[in-house]
Amino acid sequence: MRFIIQRDRLVQSVQDVMKAVTSRTTIPILTGIKIVATSEGVTLTGSDSDISIESFIPKEEAGDEIAEIKQTGSIVLQAKFFSEIVKKLPTDSVEIHVENQLQTVIRSGKSEFKLNGLDAEEYPLLPQITEENIIKIPTDLLKAMIRQTVFSVSTSETRPILTGVNWRVENGELTCIATDSHRLALRKARIETEIAEHYNVVIPGKSLNELSKILDDTNELVEIVITENQVLFKAKHLLFFSRLLEGNYPDTSRLIPTESKTDVVVNTKDFLHAIDRASLLAREGRNNVVKFTTNEDEVIEISSNTPEIGHVVEELQSQSIEGEELKISFSAKFMIDALKTLEGSEIKISFTGAMRPFVIRPINDNSILQLILPVRTY
Incomplete structure (x- = not known):
């Protein structure tokens, strides 16, 4: 694998996927960032198995070349070191080249780092979600709905279901409810959806906080796909997966x-x-x-x-x-x-x-x- 890429775009993508990477994991490879270069561009992935974030950097955008792919391939690099290195590189472009035995060279200007990589084949696959029943919501509205509810989730693990926000979709309306049993926040909004199905799921508060930090303040639509145990948020060049919390959320309407x-x-x-x-x-x-x-x-x-x-x-x-x-x-x-x-x-x-x-x-x-x-x- 070998490519040259604009440093700023790489830094931004690394920062986004880092929000899913944790040092506290039982799967050692998840302390790394997976990098895949294809003929279309470069994809970075970070995951802690609860949250997975995939950021795509296209080869070119609006006529500007962002990445030059010289050889396709993939590698997993230690997130902690890789993220610090790319932030501090001296010039506007970075060359990343995987040599034999997964050793990876990161070059920028007169600076050269060598990092030992891991085999990307061993990195867990992201959840496979069939994209039907899509809900669409403007990014700024989604961020507002998260901000107006997520602070009320419980921080105690005694009732894990209350550490999430209850999302209900019914008749073209999304209702978000969070409570820690001492307070409750509720926000509802009309949304674009062609689905007749009702949804009643609980998304971890931590996932929504991280999602909100990554999304730009635009009114572009975010596509949301809900499955039995996962939710996927799709924004421009970004996929954000989160597991759903298991169990039934209490009926708060009586409160x-x-x-x-x-x-x-x-x-x-x-x-x-x-x-x-x-x-x-x-x-x-x-x-x-x-x-x-x-x-x-x-x-x-x-x-x-x-x-x-x-x-x-x-x-x-x-x-x-x-x-x-x-x-x-x-x-x-x-x-x-x-x-x-x-x-x-x-x-x-x-x-x-x-x-x-x-x-x-x-x-x-x-x-x-x-x-x-x-x-x-x-």
């Missing part, structure tokens, strides 16, 4: 209250900043708890008391308060996480009592909601 006793409308930014300031003294205390009280004249009081540190009280004028008076306590961190995902200048918070979950939504937007369970402090 979301349909009525409310107190409705508060506030400016999103002002409320976020007030909670952020109130939490400054709460961080040391248990769970970072702040208290929220409705007062007369549509004023909200946000306070936090940590006996050994101090006390903070903040008043905020709301747009409106309807219903019963309320005192409630909740995690400031959960509230800040939720508020950061909501678009729109005003939000409506619907409470059904001091010890019941409450729902936060942007005004006039039913496609997204955040739900938080209060903390008992009284």
